[in-house]
Amino acid sequence: MTVSRKSAEDRREELVRAAIALVARKGFAAVTLRDVAAEVGVAHGLIRHYFPSREALLAAAFDRAVRDELAQLPPTVDDPLVALADWCTSSVEVHYLVWIDAWAEAPRDPELATALRAHHLALDQHTAGLLRRACAAGGGRCDDPDDAARQLTAMLDGLAVQLHVLRVLTPDEHDRVALAHAERLLALRPGTLARAVSSG
Amino acid sequence: MTVSRKSAEDRREELVRAAIALVARKGFAAVTLRDVAAEVGVAHGLIRHYFPSREALLAAAFDRAVRDELAQLPPTVDDPLVALADWCTSSVEVHYLVWIDAWAEAPRDPELATALRAHHLALDQHTAGLLRRACAAGGGRCDDPDDAARQLTAMLDGLAVQLHVLRVLTPDEHDRVALAHAERLLALRPGTLARAVSSG
DNA sequence: GGTGCTGTTGTACGCATGGACAACAAAGGT
DNA sequence: ACCTTTGTTGTCCATGCGTACAACAGCACC
Numbered sequence: 081m082t083v084s085r086k087s088a089e090d091r092r093e094e095l096v097r098a099a100i101a102l103v104a105r106k107g108f109a110a111v112t113l114r115d116v117a118a119e120v121g122v123a124h125g126l127i128r129h130y131f132p133s134r135e136a137l138l139a140a141a142f143d144r145a146v147r148d149e150l151a152q153l154p155p156t157v158d159d160p161l162v163a164l165a166d167w168c169t170s171s172v173e174v175h176y177l178v179w180i181d182a183w184a185e186a187p188r189d190p191e192l193a194t195a196l197r198a199h200h201l202a203l204d205q206h207t208a209g210l211l212r213r214a215c216a217a218g219g220g221r222c223d224d225p226d227d228a229a230r231q232l233t234a235m236l237d238g239l240a241v242q243l244h245v246l247r248v249l250t251p252d253e254h255d256r257v258a259l260a261h262a263e264r265l266l267a268l269r270p271g272t273l274a275r276a277v278s279s280g
Numbered sequence: 281m282t283v284s285r286k287s288a289e290d291r292r293e294e295l296v297r298a299a300i301a302l303v304a305r306k307g308f309a310a311v312t313l314r315d316v317a318a319e320v321g322v323a324h325g326l327i328r329h330y331f332p333s334r335e336a337l338l339a340a341a342f343d344r345a346v347r348d349e350l351a352q353l354p355p356t357v358d359d360p361l362v363a364l365a366d367w368c369t370s371s372v373e374v375h376y377l378v379w380i381d382a383w384a385e386a387p388r389d390p391e392l393a394t395a396l397r398a399h400h401l402a403l404d405q406h407t408a409g410l411l412r413r414a415c416a417a418g419g420g421r422c423d424d425p426d427d428a429a430r431q432l433t434a435m436l437d438g439l440a441v442q443l444h445v446l447r448v449l450t451p452d453e454h455d456r457v458a459l460a461h462a463e464r465l466l467a468l469r470p471g472t473l474a475r476a477v478s479s480g
Numbered sequence: 481g482g483t484g485c486t487g488t489t490g491t492a493c494g495c496a497t498g499g500a501c502a503a504c505a506a507a508g509g510t
Numbered sequence: 511a512c513c514t515t516t517g518t519t520g521t522c523c524a525t526g527c528g529t530a531c532a533a534c535a536g537c538a539c540c
Binding site: 106107109186204231233234247261264 | 393
């Protein structure tokens with residue numbers, strides 16, 4: 081049997097990506113080192129060569145998922161209304177399954193809770209920025225963007241649960257409710273945002 | 281060692297309650313039959329006398345948690361405004377930790393997902409009723425109570441995550457945002473609901 | 481072409497888990 | 511008093527887990 085060698089960098093990356101996929105599929109608690117190894121196609125002993133413990137691997141995976149999401153946030157869209165509309169309608173399923181699992185784990189894992197809180201605050205700030213710019217561009221009114229951002233993120237989280245977990249919403253309904261809520265927060269004319277959703 | 285005997289009914293109840301508490305504390309996946317037995321103070325073999333499997337015990341525990349919550353829903357309050365305001369501000373921490381854990385588990389457990397969806401729809405209907413009555417009593421306007429209920433439950437779920445998991449909100453902030461959102465949904469004068477919160 | 485270095489494998493160990501079951505102990509009927 | 515029923519215990523087993531580690535294989539450098 082000839083073994084296939086990879087650079088340490090590539091292999092680490094491969095393992096982390098496999099871990100993220102498996103967490104989304106099976107949940108933090110159910111992900112096994114043997115699972116991850118099988119997903120990549122290596123012996124499970126190899127993981128110990130890159131990560132001192134299972135916990136370290138999962139922490140790296142979560143960290144990576146956060147970084148991924150934050151990095152791909154700015155969709156390189158200039159129009160503030162389009163940016164906000166896209167933000168309201170972009171709820172990536174895989175990521176949300178990871179977040180919801182992290183929510184469930186957070187009360188027992190202070191480190192994860194801290195990371196989760198930091199991630200949330202970053203998204204909150206991003207959302208506040210989107211709201212500010214969209215408000216100015218759309219002729220709306222927004223006394224307290226930070227408060228509005230809190231309300232929008234709460235709504236989006238709740239809608240994501242209804243969409244991805246409870247499945248009591250269709251994607252279209254999700255988008256309609258989210259956009260309507262954002263329009264109401266900014267006192268925009270109904271439909272302003274709905275018409276701005278990028279066609280892509 | 282003299283063993284302490286209990287009626288089958290009482291013992292079952294005791295085991296289910298212990299399971300609920302442990303799920304809230306450690307999460308579905310991490311709850312062990314030995315854990316539950318230790319919590320109650322019996323040998324772990326006893327559980328098999330009451331439940332055919334671990335899965336059956338946890339299912340019974342979740343079912344019981346749902347029943348508990350639905351049973352104690354009507355807070356025996358007549359005033360519709362007070363009832364709605366109480367509903368917006370009552371977010372029991374223990375229960376929500378169980379729900380969030382169930383959300384995380386649902387994508388892998390179709391039976392749990394079904395139960396969760398049924399529970400959600402029941403709450404949605406309850407919320408729609410509250411909104412209808414409060415709207416009439418408070419002189420608001422509500423074209424589509426079902427849609428408004430969907431939006432309120434989504435917001436409450438999102439806020440519960442921010443309060444209990446992320447801990448980026450104080451209970452007061454939670455209540456303020458929730459009440460303001462409900463007022464906006466019904467086009468009530470700001471403060472109408474906030475003043476109605478039962479003093480208890 | 482030997483010689484380290486490093487990625488990789490396979491096996492082994494200790495441990496915790498869910499489940500199975502035989503033995504035991506407390507009531508309750510007769 | 512005996513015996514049946516039923517709640518309860520302790521022990522055993524197969525399995526799967528995270529971790530540890532010795533041996534192996536590809537690769538670069540001298």
